[in-house]
Amino acid sequence: MKILVIEDEKDVRLNIIEILASGGFDSIYAENGLKGIGLAKEAAPDLIICDIKMPDFDGYSVLQELRQHQATATIPFIFLTAKADKAEIRQGMNLGADDYLTKPFRRVELLDAIAARLKRHSAQLDIQKKVQELREINTQKDDFVSTITHDLRAPLTTIKVALQLMEAMPNNRKQYTEIALTACDQGEELIQNLLDLYQLESGEALATPEPLNIKEQLRKIIESFQVRARTHQQVLTLDIPEVLPVIVADSVGLQRIFVELLNNACKYTQSRGEIVFKVRTDQTVDQTPVLKITIANQAEIPIRDLPHIFDKFYRVPGSDRWQKGGTGLGLALVKKLIDQLQGTIYVTSQNGWTAFKIELPYETL
Structure with missing residues (x-):
C-alpha cells in the first residue's frame, strides 16, 4: 500500500512517514499542496494524508482539485489539523474528506484511521464492481433476447412466405416445400444450440464419458x-x-x-x-x-x-x-x-x- 503525505512541517512529516513504515506502508511525500496534487495524479496512491493549514495552497484546495479528476476522485483522504471545530470538520466533509485527525495524534490513532478508510474504500470498490457486472449482465441479456428474437423470426418468416407462395403458385409446390423445410432445420438448429450452450454453461456435459x-x-x-x-x-x-x-x-x-x-x-x-x-x-x-x-x-x-x-x-x-x-x-x-x-x-x-x-x-x- 502506498500513502501520500502532504505536510509542510518537516518534523511532523517525518514522524508520519516513520509511523507509516512501522505499520508496513510505503510512503511518498510533498511539502506543499501544489506538489501534493502533482504526486497524487502521477503516482495514484492508495490513500492521502494532508495537512489543512499550508501556505499558498491549503488542504481544502488540494482536496477540491483532486475530487474533480476521475483518476484521483475516489482516493481515500484524511485531513490533519492542529485544531478542529465543527465548522472546519463540516467544510472538509462537504468537500469529500473521508476522515479527520487532530494534531498531535498517537500512532495507534493514525494507523486505525488508515485501516478504517482502506477497508471502507475496498468495500466501495467491490460494490462498484458488482454494480458494473450487473449492468453488463443486463446489457448482455437485452442483446441476447434481441438477437434470439431476430434469429427465430427469420426462419418463421421464410416458412410463412413459402406457404403463401405455395398457395399462390401450386405448380412450384416442391420448390417452396424445400425452402420451408430448410427454414425449419435452421430454427431447430438454433434451438438445439441454445439448449446445448445452456447445459454446458451450467457445468453439465452433453453426455457421460x-x-x-x-x-x-x-x-x-x-x-x-x-x-x-x-x-x-x-x-x-x-x-x-x-x-x-x-x-x-x-x-x-x-x-x-x-x-x-x-x-x-x-x-x-x-x-x-x-x-x-x-x-x-x-x-x-x-x-x-x-x-x-x-x-x-x-x-x-x-x-x-x-x-x-x-x-x-x-x-x-x-x-x-x-x-x-x-x-x-x-x-x-x-x-x-x-x-x-x-x-x-x-x-x-x-x-x-x-x-x-x-x-x-x-x-x-
Whole structure:
C-alpha cells in the first residue's frame, strides 16, 4: 500500500512517514499542496494524508482539485489539523474528506484511521464492481433476447412466405416445400444450440464419458461430409493415422465439435476449393496424451474478425455469400465443448486459408 503525505512541517512529516513504515506502508511525500496534487495524479496512491493549514495552497484546495479528476476522485483522504471545530470538520466533509485527525495524534490513532478508510474504500470498490457486472449482465441479456428474437423470426418468416407462395403458385409446390423445410432445420438448429450452450454453461456435459473408438466415430462423420463435398464439387482431403487409440470421452461433445467445424468448412468453401482434415496423436510436456486436430479450408477470415470468432451470435460480415444461413452459435458451442474437455482451440487465417487447430487431452483404457 502506498500513502501520500502532504505536510509542510518537516518534523511532523517525518514522524508520519516513520509511523507509516512501522505499520508496513510505503510512503511518498510533498511539502506543499501544489506538489501534493502533482504526486497524487502521477503516482495514484492508495490513500492521502494532508495537512489543512499550508501556505499558498491549503488542504481544502488540494482536496477540491483532486475530487474533480476521475483518476484521483475516489482516493481515500484524511485531513490533519492542529485544531478542529465543527465548522472546519463540516467544510472538509462537504468537500469529500473521508476522515479527520487532530494534531498531535498517537500512532495507534493514525494507523486505525488508515485501516478504517482502506477497508471502507475496498468495500466501495467491490460494490462498484458488482454494480458494473450487473449492468453488463443486463446489457448482455437485452442483446441476447434481441438477437434470439431476430434469429427465430427469420426462419418463421421464410416458412410463412413459402406457404403463401405455395398457395399462390401450386405448380412450384416442391420448390417452396424445400425452402420451408430448410427454414425449419435452421430454427431447430438454433434451438438445439441454445439448449446445448445452456447445459454446458451450467457445468453439465452433453453426455457421460465412455470408452470411444475415435477412428470409428470419425469414419461415420467424415462419410457424410465426403458426400456433401462431392455434391458441391469440393475436395475433402483426409490425413488420419491408420490406428487411433480407444479413448474415454464424451462422444456427443466430440461429435458436435467435428460436425460444427466440418460444416463451417463446407459452408464457406467455394466450388473446387479444398478442405483438409488432419488428426495426430502426441504428448504434452508432462506426458499427457493429446489428440491434435486441424480442420482447414480455402477461405479467409479478415484479421479484425478473428478475436470475435468464438463470440455468441457473431457472424463475420459478408461471409455468407452463398446464403447458407447459420445460428451464430456453432463456434461458441465448439469453444465451450473444448473448454469442458480441458482442451484448447485457436484459429489462423492467412494466404487464402483458415485453419482451426485443436488439442484435446484424453485418457486411454
